[in-house]
Amino acid sequence: MMRPHLHRRRLLQAMLATLAGGALPAGAQQRVPIADMHSHYGMFSRFMSNSGLAAEMRKEGVAFIAWKLVPDARWTRRSAEGIYQSGTPGEGQLAARYTALLGEMKAYVADQKLRTVLTAADVDACLAGEAGIVLAAEGADFLEGRVENLQPAYAAGLRHLQLVHYIHTPVGDFQTAAPTHNRLSAMGLQLVEACNARGVLVDLSHSSGTAADQALDAARAPLVWSHGWVDSAQGTWQDRFGFLKRRLSLAHAKRIAAGGGVVGLWGLGLARPGLGWSVGRGDTRAYAQELANLVGRIGADHVALGTDIEGLGTDWSVNTYAHVREVIGHLESMNLGGATVEKIACGNYSRVLKAVLRS
Ligand SMILES: [Zn+2]
Numbered sequence: 001m002m003r004p005h006l007h008r009r010r011l012l013q014a015m016l017a018t019l020a021g022g023a024l025p026a027g028a029q030q031r032v033p034i035a036d037m038h039s040h041y042g043m044f045s046r047f048m049s050n051s052g053l054a055a056e057m058r059k060e061g062v063a064f065i066a067w068k069l070v071p072d073a074r075w076t077r078r079s080a081e082g083i084y085q086s087g088t089p090g091e092g093q094l095a096a097r098y099t100a101l102l103g104e105m106k107a108y109v110a111d112q113k114l115r116t117v118l119t120a121a122d123v124d125a126c127l128a129g130e131a132g133i134v135l136a137a138e139g140a141d142f143l144e145g146r147v148e149n150l151q152p153a154y155a156a157g158l159r160h161l162q163l164v165h166y167i168h169t170p171v172g173d174f175q176t177a178a179p180t181h182n183r184l185s186a187m188g189l190q191l192v193e194a195c196n197a198r199g200v201l202v203d204l205s206h207s208s209g210t211a212a213d214q215a216l217d218a219a220r221a222p223l224v225w226s227h228g229w230v231d232s233a234q235g236t237w238q239d240r241f242g243f244l245k246r247r248l249s250l251a252h253a254k255r256i257a258a259g260g261g262v263v264g265l266w267g268l269g270l271a272r273p274g275l276g277w278s279v280g281r282g283d284t285r286a287y288a289q290e291l292a293n294l295v296g297r298i299g300a301d302h303v304a305l306g307t308d309i310e311g312l313g314t315d316w317s318v319n320t321y322a323h324v325r326e327v328i329g330h331l332e333s334m335n336l337g338g339a340t341v342e343k344i345a346c347g348n349y350s351r352v353l354k355a356v357l358r359s
Pocket of ligand 1: 206227
């Protein structure tokens, strides 16, 4: 969990700065905005209606988040080895689930007067101080195998779409189960093209290595891998643990970067770090260090936050945007330079979104 002494120390620093300067600490006025490529805040471990998300975003200077609804969650289970498919949805059930969840999210957005990010101008308005939501889906299963269903989803506000998740789908193969297509399907390829044409950001996370390569071949706009981590090899469904299956290979990360895209690093915090992932539970400093390490491997223009808040069970290093602000504070103390911290905190996700969104 969070280390209380850290909070106390930061509070003390803020108080001392206030006493010394006779005004608010400079950071309180000019802090870098935060943008998160992958968040389930209020969806799994909190109730959305009283989650406090909107107030927390405003308090912590969060410009916008990709708020990822999870249509397939009802048909998955979590075990010690990871998340797996536990049931098969009937025809129309994924679409119905998507519609219901989207309705709840839009009601919250309206009630809390958050800005829905639909255009590049909305991105700028959020960077200038408003708090916004990018309506996003984790898995395109809800399209029920029909690319033409993307149009009504776009009309209803969807702007960031992850192709696959944890259940077998007509779209293509994913990292955590044996392949059935041995590729991205023809429908999956058409979906990448349709997203590019329509102005929806394509998110490759959870895709098998082969499916990711095919999406990268077909794409005519920058893509993201919103959450996960980068290792020398791509994870496979035969790996022992879920977090190993979810590895993105450095070669794939570099391909995403070469196309102008961005890789989001998740906030996974393991009780027993190791096997390549160094971040322990509640360890915001180690999360910041992993972000900095990834900058060294794929460049400052291609690393972003993809916290996966509420998507990691109890294995989290960050569970609130106050924790994420703490991560940014650690980055700021690392001599990376302000420009690099800004790119990680919000700049890179903003750039790809603006490249894809229509005005
Ligand atoms: Zn995920």
